[in-house]
Amino acid sequence: MKTIAIAGATGAVGMQMLECLKERNINVHIKLLASARSKGKVIDGHIVEELTEESFKDVDYVLGACENDVTKRWMPWAKKAGCIVVDNSSAFRLDEDTPLVVPEINAEDISKNNGVIANPNCSTIIALVACDALKKEFGIKRMIVTTMQAVSGAGVKGIHDLETQIIDPNAPKEAFPYQIAYNLIPQIGDFDDLGITKEEWKMQNEGRKIWHDQDLLVNCTCVRVPVLRSHSESITLECEKEVDVQRAREVLKDALGVQLKDDPEHLIYPMPLSTTNQDDVFVGRIRKDVSDPTGKTLSLFCCGDQIRKGAATNAVQILEKLLERN
Numbered sequence: 001m002k003t004i005a006i007a008g009a010t011g012a013v014g015m016q017m018l019e020c021l022k023e024r025n026i027n028v029h030i031k032l033l034a035s036a037r038s039k040g041k042v043i044d045g046h047i048v049e050e051l052t053e054e055s056f057k058d059v060d061y062v063l064g065a066c067e068n069d070v071t072k073r074w075m076p077w078a079k080k081a082g083c084i085v086v087d088n089s090s091a092f093r094l095d096e097d098t099p100l101v102v103p104e105i106n107a108e109d110i111s112k113n114n115g116v117i118a119n120p121n122c123s124t125i126i127a128l129v130a131c132d133a134l135k136k137e138f139g140i141k142r143m144i145v146t147t148m149q150a151v152s153g154a155g156v157k158g159i160h161d162l163e164t165q166i167i168d169p170n171a172p173k174e175a176f177p178y179q180i181a182y183n184l185i186p187q188i189g190d191f192d193d194l195g196i197t198k199e200e201w202k203m204q205n206e207g208r209k210i211w212h213d214q215d216l217l218v219n220c221t222c223v224r225v226p227v228l229r230s231h232s233e234s235i236t237l238e239c240e241k242e243v244d245v246q247r248a249r250e251v252l253k254d255a256l257g258v259q260l261k262d263d264p265e266h267l268i269y270p271m272p273l274s275t276t277n278q279d280d281v282f283v284g285r286i287r288k289d290v291s292d293p294t295g296k297t298l299s300l301f302c303c304g305d306q307i308r309k310g311a312a313t314n315a316v317q318i319l320e321k322l323l324e325r326n
């Protein structure tokens with residue numbers, strides 16, 4: 001039986017990974033790793049071990065769920081031990097020899113790995129799953145995206161900030177620079193000289209790699225909102241061909257990993273609460289952009305649980321593909 005280590009097992013993504021392995025009946029030996037702070041904690045009957053240089057010796061695959069700096073530190077140890085790593089941090093996503101994979105879109109890239117396969121950014125996964133079938137149908141040249149990102153996207157500290165500030169708005173801030181309860185913050189990540197944040201660049205840079213389309217253009221604004229879980233995105237697509245709303249609905253109905261929730265007359269559309277703790281990406285509010293006289297622009301709204309499909313589920317799906325092959 002193969003041994004899988006979850007590095008960062010006590011975090012928002014790591015704990016979800018453990019749940020995903022269990023609910024998908026993946027029959028493996030599981031090892032939970034985290035910082036020294038968590039050593040000895042018991043999660044679902046597994047004792048958490050401190051992640052050290054020796055941790056990977058008996059491990060076949062690693063599911064990485066740590067921040068970039070921590071991941072960069074342990075990655076050489078995992079590689080030296082011969083493990084294959086599916087990593088959630090952004091540390092290796094754009095490396096040439098690291099496939100960046102959304103299994104519904106580019107599962108074939110997994111085989112090009114050199115020991116590491118990266119999970120894309122959570123908002124990027126959700127947007128690309130929502131738009132992949134539309135890209136095939138109409139050809140997407142440019143995306144204009146506004147993300148509304150849940151606090152759990154910033155890990156357990158983000159959840160804690162919202163939960164404590166809802167009760168006491170003056171509670172200490174751990175994850176965000178401003179109060180997030182009863183507020184929203186139009187900044188995720190550091191700004192560059194152009195006034196664009198690192199998080200905002202990910203949609204274009206990672207989108208180009210996953211879709212194998214270096215011409216893709218993305219204008220993205222990332223906003224943190226006081227929602228516990230499930231990211232929402234307002235997306236406008238400038239396409240090569242004229243768009244058709246009915247045809248868009250048809251192709252999305254059959255798209256892998258997508259659930260169409262688009263019946264405005266009956267108030268049916270995706271929302272974070274109704275998409276929380278589910279693996280699919282939900283798409284609705286599909287409409288033609290009437291401000292474009294060429295008829296080639298389509299707008300939509302989508303939601304996806306970013307701890308599941310935006311992180312843990314996507315990683316476990318990649319692991320399943322690896323296990324099938326070996």
Ligand SMILES: NC(=O)c1ccc[n+]([C@@H]2O[C@H](COP(=O)([O-])OP(=O)(O)OC[C@H]3O[C@@H](n4cnc5c(N)ncnc54)[C@H](OP(=O)(O)O)[C@@H]3O)[C@@H](O)[C@H]2O)c1
Binds near residue numbers: 012036067310
């Ligand atoms: N949250 C999301 O929705 C989401 C979505 C996509 C990608 N990601 C990415 O996934 C990664 C994990 O995110 P998260 O939200 O789960 O973060 P988190 O809740 O803050 O969890 C971080 C994990 O890293 C562990 N850790 C910290 N320092 C460590 C050390 N020195 N050695 C070993 N383990 C250490 C923590 O263990 P302790 O509990 O012992 O400190 C914890 O298990 C990040 O790279 C994040 O960008 C997150």
